[in-house]
Amino acid sequence: MKRNTGVVLLAEQALHETGAHPENSRRLPPVIERLRGSPEWPQLHVLEPKAAEFTDLLRVHSEPQVELVRDSVRNAPTWIDGDTPVGPSSLEVALKAAGAGMTAVDAVATGEADGPASLFALIRPPGHHATTDRAMGFCLFNNAAVAARYARDRYGLERVAILDWDVHHGNGTQDIFWSDPATLFISLHQWPLYPGSGWLDEVGAGDGRGFTVNLPMPPGSGDREHLEAMDRIVEPLIEAYRPELLIVSAGQDGHAADQLASQMITAEGYMLLAERSAVMADRLGIGLVALHEGGYNLETLPQLDHSVLAGLGGYEVDLEEPFSLSGAGSAAWKERLEEILGVQRQFWDL
Numbered sequence: 543m544k545r546n547t548g549v550v551l552l553a554e555q556a557l558h559e560t561g562a563h564p565e566n567s568r569r570l571p572p573v574i575e576r577l578r579g580s581p582e583w584p585q586l587h588v589l590e591p592k593a594a595e596f597t598d599l600l601r602v603h604s605e606p607q608v609e610l611v612r613d614s615v616r617n618a619p620t621w622i623d624g625d626t627p628v629g630p631s632s633l634e635v636a637l638k639a640a641g642a643g644m645t646a647v648d649a650v651a652t653g654e655a656d657g658p659a660s661l662f663a664l665i666r667p668p669g670h671h672a673t674t675d676r677a678m679g680f681c682l683f684n685n686a687a688v689a690a691r692y693a694r695d696r697y698g699l700e701r702v703a704i705l706d707w708d709v710h711h712g713n714g715t716q717d718i719f720w721s722d723p724a725t726l727f728i729s730l731h732q733w734p735l736y737p738g739s740g741w742l743d744e745v746g747a748g749d750g751r752g753f754t755v756n757l758p759m760p761p762g763s764g765d766r767e768h769l770e771a772m773d774r775i776v777e778p779l780i781e782a783y784r785p786e787l788l789i790v791s792a793g794q795d796g797h798a799a800d801q802l803a804s805q806m807i808t809a810e811g812y813m814l815l816a817e818r819s820a821v822m823a824d825r826l827g828i829g830l831v832a833l834h835e836g837g838y839n840l841e842t843l844p845q846l847d848h849s850v851l852a853g854l855g856g857y858e859v860d861l862e863e864p865f866s867l868s869g870a871g872s873a874a875w876k877e878r879l880e881e882i883l884g885v886q887r888q889f890w891d892l
């Protein structure tokens with residue numbers, strides 16, 4: 543293993559009961575089973591999450607938002623919106639999911655020689671659609687935003703970068719940090735797709751202008767397009783921003799076999815996205831916290847999450863799927879990339 547890494551496991555995840563929903567309690571157990579059976583398991587750091595307090599949530603959410611989730615859970619089972627079910631124990635699990643990012647921040651922030659350089663929190667419910675005022679899109683609280691603001695308050699960090707490679711736009715994270723230059727938010731997502739936001743001209747406002755970066759990727763985009771986005775935009779921007787912590791909203795629902803989108807990323811593509819991110823964090827001398835977001839194909843998710851962890855740790859993993867730079871791809875990407883560069887050159891030296 544080239545880089546110390548590990549996982550934060552949410553033992554209570556099955557208590558967030560959503561029934562026959564794509565975001566369900568059957569997603570994570572096979573992932574964990576696969577990791578436990580892998581040769582690297584004994585070398586991984588394995589942590590349990592603390593629960594977030596309401597004050598941690600209120601750094602990024604309004605009081606009515608937190609109260610709505612709490613009241614919905616009291617009336618469970620019910621739905622917060624047409625996509626977002628809650629059960630009687632969902633609040634308890636959501637507080638642990640939000641706390642998992644904080645636990646991971648604590649572990650990577652200490653910078654101890656034998657500590658983890660990165661951690662992958664295997665959590666649900668996901669978080670990146672939850673806005674300041676709204677739980678939506680399977681998300682109750684914004685786990686990545688809670689972790690970022692916790693890191694700033696607890697460790698005095700002045701700059702945190704959040705890279706969101708979930709196939710859906712991280713509208714919630716964008717909303718929370720829209721006017722805030724202390725968080726650089728970069729989202730790679732399929733366009734058009736749920737929730738409908740994330741066009742390339744959405745760049746933040748006020749002091750935060752230029753610190754929200756959207757890369758709307760045409761449908762059919764695969765490894766080549768996503769790696770080119772990393773090369774041409776994501777990595778140069780993060781290097782220039784010089785964050786003190788990198789948080790990744792790691793949703794693997796851009797995989798070719800995922801039923802919720804039409805992107806063509808392979809398992810090795812996810813390994814490479816994670817590896818690029820971890821190598822960059824290493825170069826910057828900062829910790830990396832990856833938080834699980836989407837990924838809905840129960841058969842492929844274990845190897846995708848394993849690929850992400852292998853990329854973070856820099857170790858080899860057997861992938862059942864051959865990596866191919868040819869084949870899948872998007873003819874519309876080249877022009878789109880130039881358009882995105884045109885917008886971003888207002889703010890960054892690219």
Ligand SMILES: [Zn+2]
Pocket residue numbers: 708709710793795835836837
């Ligand atoms: Zn997603």
